[in-house]
Amino acid sequence: MSLFEVDGLRKNFGALRATDDVSLTVDAGQIHALIGPNGAGKSTLVNLISGLIAPDAGRVRLDGVDLTPLPMHARVRAGLSRCFQITSIFRQSTVMENLLLAAQAHAGSSLRFLGERNREAALRATADELAARVGLSHALDRIAGTLPHGAQRQLDVALALAARPKLLLLDEPMAGMGPEDSQQMTALIHELQRDMAILLIEHDMKAVFELADRISVLVYGRVLVAGSVDEIRGHPQVQAVYLGTEEVDA
Ligand SMILES: Nc1ncnc2c1ncn2[C@@H]1O[C@H](COP(=O)(O)OP(=O)(O)OP(=O)(O)O)[C@@H](O)[C@H]1O
Numbered sequence: 001m002s003l004f005e006v007d008g009l010r011k012n013f014g015a016l017r018a019t020d021d022v023s024l025t026v027d028a029g030q031i032h033a034l035i036g037p038n039g040a041g042k043s044t045l046v047n048l049i050s051g052l053i054a055p056d057a058g059r060v061r062l063d064g065v066d067l068t069p070l071p072m073h074a075r076v077r078a079g080l081s082r083c084f085q086i087t088s089i090f091r092q093s094t095v096m097e098n099l100l101l102a103a104q105a106h107a108g109s110s111l112r113f114l115g116e117r118n119r120e121a122a123l124r125a126t127a128d129e130l131a132a133r134v135g136l137s138h139a140l141d142r143i144a145g146t147l148p149h150g151a152q153r154q155l156d157v158a159l160a161l162a163a164r165p166k167l168l169l170l171d172e173p174m175a176g177m178g179p180e181d182s183q184q185m186t187a188l189i190h191e192l193q194r195d196m197a198i199l200l201i202e203h204d205m206k207a208v209f210e211l212a213d214r215i216s217v218l219v220y221g222r223v224l225v226a227g228s229v230d231e232i233r234g235h236p237q238v239q240a241v242y243l244g245t246e247e248v249d250a
Pocket of ligand 1: 044
């Protein structure tokens with residue numbers, strides 16, 4: 001049994017089948033990338049998995065737990081954390097304040113036996129640890145909205161990590177990034193893989209080919225083909241449908 005399983009997921013919008021019998025698995029420590037042309041149904045699938053919208057059929061399971069009937073916050077508690085295309089940071093607050101809020105939100109009842117000061121120290125330690133994890137220790141006092149775009153995305157990942165996910169859902173983490181930021185984010189995702197499974201939705205093919213253990217290609221809401229990087233890169237149907245004649249470096 002895989003850590004994460006999507007089984008026969010389906011979603012109709014009126015006559016349009018945006019998600020058509022999609023199944024995929026992600027094993028512990030694995031990065032599974034989801035690619036596909038615009039309108040293929042990637043966002044809909046991510047929304048179904050995170051619980052933002054309900055499927056017409058199919059199931060989502062994490063670590064043996066059926067997430068399908070659960071609302072979003074319960075899925076987060078069960079170990080599924082999501083980074084949004086549109087960042088969820090508080091732009092007017094400092095990096096530290098953002099991290100403290102996230103740490104507090106996910107601390108639950110674990111700190112209830114601590115006094116006020118110890119509780120604050122524990123939250124600060126968690127915030128420090130999250131900042132270090134994504135390479136933002138130098139920017140704790142910066143107002144989040146004034147950080148460069150790449151650093152804002154790193155902060156966004158740190159906020160998702162506060163939930164201590166078993167599966168991290170990354171929705172186009174490289175969007176709007178230049179090559180340098182993209183390279184840094186690739187290194188970060190690679191490092192995160194040691195501790196969690198990752199479902200990566202990404203247009204940056206260089207990053208996908210560098211990171212993915214497995215790739216599923218979504219076209220018209222269906223998985224056209226799934227396989228290893230080499231299988232996908234060399235697949236004639238994939239090249240025709242998705243990659244076109246574009247040169248793709250790895
Ligand atoms: N709430 C909705 N109501 C009706 N149709 C929708 C809705 N959400 C998405 N769709 C349609 O479902 C199809 C898949 O859309 P989706 O946004 O999931 O694709 P995508 O692969 O994420 O595209 P992109 O890469 O452009 O974000 C599209 O035809 C879209 O118009």
